[in-house]
Amino acid sequence: MFRHKTLTTLLLLAGVSLIGFLVYVNNDNARLNQNNPAVEWSMEIFDKIRTNYWSKISEEQLSNLYTLAIEKILNRPLLLQEKNREALKNLMNKELAALDEASGKKFVTSLATVVLYNLEPVGRNALYTSRDEAALRDQVKNVDLGRNLYETLGATNDASPEEIEKSYEVKKEELKKENTPEAKRKMEELSYAKEVLTVTDSKKAYDEAKIEPTVFGKTLSPEVYYVYISKFSPTTFDEFVKLLSDTSNKSSLKALLMDVRGNIGGAVDILPYFLGLFIGQNQYAYDFYHQENYNPNKTKLAKLPSLAKFKNIAMLTDDGTQSSAETMAATFKRFNTAIVVGKTTKGWGTIENTFPIETLIDPVERYSLFLVHSITLRDDSQPIEGRGVEPNVDITKPNWQKTLEDYISYKPLFNAVKIMADKKPEKI
Incomplete structure (x- = not known):
């Protein structure tokens, strides 16, 4: 009898232990x-x-x-x-x-x-805070909050054009006394600040939103007009159209030299509009590759009338030309719009975008993903990434000037390309 009671008690204890274990496991799984x-x-x-x-x-x-x-x-x-x-x-x-x-x-x-x-590409994707994303937006808009162009000139933020000119002359004379590389760099910054703040449109954009210009132009000779595009921002299209319209009364111009050396790319959204100015509307300009799908991009605008007089066009590239600027160079090659001269581009053929994370882990901070969304393709349908866009005329080759002569027969443009290929891109 005693043995029977003991066995019954042990079974009950075992049952309780098993139930306790199951409850623990279930609670643990519920917690997980x-x-x-x-x-x-x-x-x-x-x-x-x-x-x-x-x-x-x-x-x-x-x-x-x-x-x-x-x-x-x-x-x-x-x-x-x-x-x-x-x-x-x-x-x-x-x-x-x-x-x-x-x-x-x-x-x-x-x-x-x-x-x-x-x-892949390693280091090209990131987690962004709201501050990171704001900095990215400023970079795309060509806003540099780390400098003040008025301070560069030694002028106040409400200085008149006359006061800006006067401040420029004072600073220029000071820098002339210094014969150093640093003084030369400061002189370039000084000239740039004066240029931005004495042109009505660029001064207005800077005063209102600290947006700096991205397109710069000048006449190299009676026949050749030079345009330097430093990056692609939301204002680049309007800047370019305005610049070209200002040349409409210069009937002697016959050739255009475009310079995208050092152009880091930027707002890819403007490319269908920008390229349409050169190759016309509804043209299949370039492709993006995303998850095994090829996405063609068509131009959205007709040719720009003020470009019609430029029968000869060349484009300068280097190993600092990247992203949207590489796509533009590849399109120009595909459509024979321009003779591309210089060095193979950087090979940064990715299109990035930000994607907000809706779930919150912080009461005040919002995060987003900065992701490579698409890969750009060059004129031979190969990825630009890691390859770059090869120029028609590679200036690293010993006989490049002879090759240039084979491509460009119009002497004023040929001479302009030779001169500018040996100089830095010019903002003023």
């Missing part, structure tokens, strides 16, 4: 499956990468990249039986369960940074 905002934030990034990244990336590939990044942050190996979104989410819930809110935020932002950095 709770919607941790930091985990949800990370999984939103996971999904946005798969949807918006330029290359098609499988759930397994991206999960593996995340796992390697977590191992790097934790400095220990992880055992993930399955490489998929759900398994990754469970792993992150488990790791974050032991962290407080601040540590969890630091963990997931570090994880996103590592993952994004290692997406």
Whole structure:
């Protein structure tokens, strides 16, 4: 009887223990499956990468990249039986369960940074704060908040054109006394500031929004007009049209020399409009590649009448020409719009965009992804990325001037290209 009671008691205790264990397991699983905002934030990034990244990336590939990044942050190996979104989410819930809110935020932002950095092209994708995104927008608009052109001239922000000219002359005389490379650089900055602040349109843009010009033009000879485009910003199109319209009364002009050396690209959205000025409306100008799809881009405007007189066009490129400027050079080659002269471009053939993260992990900070969304293609349909756009005339070759003569028979343009190829791009 005693033995029977003891056995019954042991079975009851075992049952209670088993129930306790099951409750613990169920509570643990419930805790892991709770919607941790930091985990949800990370999984939103996971999904946005798969949807918006330029290359098609499988759930397994991206999960593996995340796992390697977590191992790097934790400095220990992880055992993930399955490489998929759900398994990754469970792993992150488990790791974050032991962290407080601040540590969890630091963990997931570090994880996103590592993952994004290692997406191809390496270092081209990033996690942005709202401040980072604002700085990017300013860069695209050609706004430099780190300098004040009025201060460069030693003038007040409300200085009149006459006062600006006077300040310029004073500063110029001071710099003339110094015969140093630094003085030469400052003289270039001084001349640029004066140019921006004494031209009505550019002064207005600068005074209202600190937007600096991106298009500069001058007559090189009675027959040749020179245009330097430093980057592509939302104002570049209007600047270019205005500049060309100002040449309409110069009947002797027959050739145009465009300079995109050092042009870092920028607002790719204006290219369908800008290229239409040269090749006409509804032309298939260039392609973007996104996740195994080729997306053709057609021009949206008709040819610009003030360009009609330029029967001969050349374009200068170098290894600092990148992004949108490379796409433009490739289009000019494809349509035989211009003879491209200089060096092979940088080979930065990516189109980036920002994608906001809706999930919040911080009451005051908003994050976004800066992702390579598409790859640009050159005139032979090969990616620009890592290859660049090769010029018709490569000035690194010993016989480049002979090749130039084969391409450009119009002597005034030939001479202008020879001279400018040996000089820096000119803003004034």
